[in-house]
Amino acid sequence: MTEQALRGMQETIDAGTGVAKHLQLQSILRRFVEEQATAGAAxxxxxxxxxxxxxxxxxxxxAIDALVADEVLERVVGLGTFVARPKLDLQVKLTSYSEEMARRGMVPDARVLSFEQVGASRLVARELQIDPGQPVVRFRRQLLADGEPMSVDENFIPAVHVPGMLDEEPPTSLYRVLSERYGMVMEWGEDTIEATAASASTARxxxxxxxxxxxxxxxxxxxSRTMVDYSVSYYRADRYKLWVPLQRPGMRTPRSYHPHRHQGS
Known part of the structure; x- marks a missing residue:
C-alpha cells in the first residue's frame, strides 16, 4: 500500500514558486486523500x-500536523498515520440507534451482550429513583454501523413497566418496542456527557x-413525569463529534436556517 501510495503522488515540490515547501506538500497530500485514498488507509x-x-x-x-488538525489525517500511536474516517455528528435526540443510523444512510446492527432481569444495584436504583433490589430489565448491546463497532449501550428499565418483555426476542429497536408494545413514547430526557478512557472489556x-x-x-x-429508562453508552471518540445547536433565550431560529451536517451524516 505504501509503494502504491507513493506512486499516486506524482506532483513535485517547486522551490522557486515562493510557496513554503510544507504548504505545497500539504496541498499534495490533501489532493491525494481526496482523490485517491480510502478512509482508514495508511x-x-x-x-x-x-x-x-x-x-x-x-x-x-x-504538513502532516496541519492535516491532522484539519481532521484529514489521524495519527495512531505505535501504528502510523492514516486517512481519517469521517466523524458522525452525535446529535442528542430521543431516538433509537437504529433510527439514527438509518437517517444517516448506514446499515445498523447490534450484538446482544445481555438481556435479563436483575435486581437494581444501588447505583441503578438511585438513577432510576427506585428501591435497591427492585427488578429491572438489563439490556446491553454492542452497536455497529456498516459492520463496524460504534458504541456499547446498557439500558435499565423497571420491570414493572415492561411485563413479558423477556418472553420475546431481544428488540432490534428498543424505543420502538417500548412505544408500540407498551405505549411508552419517550417525551423528554436528560443526558450527562463526559470524556472517559476505554476499559479492557469496552476496548475489546x-x-x-x-x-x-x-x-x-x-x-x-x-x-410524562415517570422515568422509564436509564442508560449508559460508550461511543468511540474517533468516530463521533458532539454537535450542539445553540440559541439565545427569547430568540427565534430563522426559517432559512439549516443545521450544518457533518460529513458522514
Missing part, C-alpha cells in the same frame, strides 16, 4: 515522504486500544 512514513519529495522530515511533519468490544478516549453518555428518559 499513508507513507515521514521518512519515505521526505525521501520521495526531497525535503526535510520537519517539512513533512509540518469497540475495537480500540486500552485507554482510548471515549464519549460516555448517561441518559434518563421520561414518559
Amino acid at each position: 499513508i507513507p512514513s515521514e521518512r519515505l515522504l521526505a525521501d520521495h519529495f526531497g525535503v526535510a522530515r520537519m517539512t513533512v511533519r509540518q 468490544l469497540l475495537n480500540v486500544e486500552l485507554g482510548a478516549p471515549l464519549l460516555k453518555i448517561q441518559r434518563h428518559a421520561y414518559v
Whole structure:
C-alpha cells in the first residue's frame, strides 16, 4: 500500500514558486486523500515522504500536523498515520440507534451482550429513583454501523413497566418496542456527557486500544413525569463529534436556517 501510495503522488515540490515547501506538500497530500485514498488507509512514513519529495522530515511533519488538525489525517500511536474516517455528528435526540443510523444512510446492527432481569444495584436504583433490589430489565448491546463497532449501550428499565418483555426476542429497536408494545413514547430526557478512557472489556468490544478516549453518555428518559429508562453508552471518540445547536433565550431560529451536517451524516 505504501509503494502504491507513493506512486499516486506524482506532483513535485517547486522551490522557486515562493510557496513554503510544507504548504505545497500539504496541498499534495490533501489532493491525494481526496482523490485517491480510502478512509482508514495508511499513508507513507515521514521518512519515505521526505525521501520521495526531497525535503526535510520537519517539512513533512509540518504538513502532516496541519492535516491532522484539519481532521484529514489521524495519527495512531505505535501504528502510523492514516486517512481519517469521517466523524458522525452525535446529535442528542430521543431516538433509537437504529433510527439514527438509518437517517444517516448506514446499515445498523447490534450484538446482544445481555438481556435479563436483575435486581437494581444501588447505583441503578438511585438513577432510576427506585428501591435497591427492585427488578429491572438489563439490556446491553454492542452497536455497529456498516459492520463496524460504534458504541456499547446498557439500558435499565423497571420491570414493572415492561411485563413479558423477556418472553420475546431481544428488540432490534428498543424505543420502538417500548412505544408500540407498551405505549411508552419517550417525551423528554436528560443526558450527562463526559470524556472517559476505554476499559479492557469496552476496548475489546469497540475495537480500540486500552485507554482510548471515549464519549460516555448517561441518559434518563421520561414518559410524562415517570422515568422509564436509564442508560449508559460508550461511543468511540474517533468516530463521533458532539454537535450542539445553540440559541439565545427569547430568540427565534430563522426559517432559512439549516443545521450544518457533518460529513458522514
